Structure formats: C-alpha cells, structure tokens
Amino acid sequence: MSIQTPRFIDNLERRYHKFGIENLGLILVVMQAFGFLAFQISPMAREKFMLKPSLLLQGEIWRAITFVALPLSNGFWIIIVLFFIYWIMQIIEQTWGPFKTTLYFVIGLVLSVLYSIATGLAIDTFMPLEMSLFFAVAALYPRTQVLLFFIIPVPMWILAVFQALIVVYLLIVSDWIQRGYYAVVYMNYFLFFGLYHYTQIKNWLRRRSWRA
Numbered sequence: 001m002s003i004q005t006p007r008f009i010d011n012l013e014r015r016y017h018k019f020g021i022e023n024l025g026l027i028l029v030v031m032q033a034f035g036f037l038a039f040q041i042s043p044m045a046r047e048k049f050m051l052k053p054s055l056l057l058q059g060e061i062w063r064a065i066t067f068v069a070l071p072l073s074n075g076f077w078i079i080i081v082l083f084f085i086y087w088i089m090q091i092i093e094q095t096w097g098p099f100k101t102t103l104y105f106v107i108g109l110v111l112s113v114l115y116s117i118a119t120g121l122a123i124d125t126f127m128p129l130e131m132s133l134f135f136a137v138a139a140l141y142p143r144t145q146v147l148l149f150f151i152i153p154v155p156m157w158i159l160a161v162f163q164a165l166i167v168v169y170l171l172i173v174s175d176w177i178q179r180g181y182y183a184v185v186y187m188n189y190f191l192f193f194g195l196y197h198y199t200q201i202k203n204w205l206r207r208r209s210w211r212a
Contacts, residue, residue, distance in 0.1 A: 020098030025089025035069030
C-alpha cells in the first residue's frame with residue numbers, strides 16, 4: 001500500500017539519507033536477545049537496563065538505549081517476539097527505506113528519553129515503542145494477515161485495533177504522567193501518518209455530506 005509520507009520527512013530524507021541505519025530490525029532483535037540472556041543470568045539486569053532519568057543525568061548514559069533491550073517476553077515466547085520484531089521492521093524498511101525507518105524509530109526513542117527526563121518517569125518496558133512500530137505496519141498494510149497462534153489468519157488492522165484498545169485501557173488506568181508518556185511515544189506515528197488519516201476523515205465527511 002502506498003501512503004505518501006509528509007513533505008518535510010521526504011525533504012529530510014533527501015538531505016540526510018546517508019544517516020539511515022540499514023537492517024535496523026536485526027539490531028533491535030540482537031538487543032532484545034541480549035536483554036533476555038542478561039535477565040536469565042541476573043535478575044538485577046532489569047535495574048541496569050531501565051531508563052531511570054536520575055541515573056541517566058548522573059552519567060549512566062547507556063540507559064538512553066538499553067531500555068530498548070528490556071525483553072518483551074520470557075521463555076519460549078521470546079522466539080516469537082524476536083521473529084515478529086524482525087518481520088515488522090523488514091516490512092517497514094522495504095517500504096520506506098533505511099532513513100525513514102530509522103527516523104521513525106529514533107523519534108519515538110528520543111521523545112521517550114526527553115519525556116523521562118522532563119517528568120522523572122522511569123521507563124521499564126520497550127512495549128509502547130514496539131507497538132508504535134506495529135501500528136506503522138498495520139497502517140501501511142492493513143489487510144496483510146498474521147497467523148495468530150500459527151493457525152488463525154487475522155488481518156493486521158484487526159490486531160492494530162486490539163492493540164489500540166489496550167492503549168486506551170492503559171490510558172484509563174494509569175496516572176497522568178504515564179498517560180502523557182503514551183501520548184508522547186506515539187508522536188512518531190502521528191508525524192508520519194497524521195496527514196494521511198486527516199485526509200481519510202475529510203474524504204469520509206465529504207462523501208457523507210453528498211449522501212445527505
């Protein structure tokens with residue numbers, strides 16, 4: 001599916017395309033695998049990998065990156081998670097190329113770090129950032145099917161709606177600082193797809209007015 005990215009992103013790509021990281025999905029998979037192995041060796045690894053703003057400002061700058069390695073699953077399921085991350089990142093990179101893929105991820109990463117520093121929120125999961133990657137794939141290829149439990153074919157847009165409902169639930173049950181983080185971490189999605197969805201809504205309203 002062809003969704004035109006905003007012009008300012010295209011302009012950035014023309015100027016800075018050489019800064020795109022090729023095969024970013026493999027890097028994320030390696031980080032997640034490393035985090036998983038570290039957790040098996042020492043439960044204290046979570047404390048070392050978490051993004052704790054107070055410690056980050058004291059010089060532990062690795063925390064701005066290592067929270068990405070906080071594993072999304074334990075046991076056998078980590079294999080499925082690693083495969084899924086690599087798969088969605090390959091789809092994004094094949095569609096956008098290395099620069100836009102890198103920019104999309106880095107925006108979410110940098111905003112997470114800045115929000116953590118500004119509010120004092122400790123980030124102990126990679127899940128919201130990973131979900132922003134999935135939302136991008138679901139927007140690009142909504143009818144692509146995923147085999148749920150390796151058996152049930154489910155279109156990507158249905159999984160995206162399910163994950164969006166999870167985000168809504170988290171917004172309801174979380175405090176305001178956590179809610180702010182959920183709003184901030186998905187800014188990469190709105191920067192890339194906001195104009196597209198705005199056009200969709202405008203066209204839908206126009207068609208509805210014609211029928212009325």
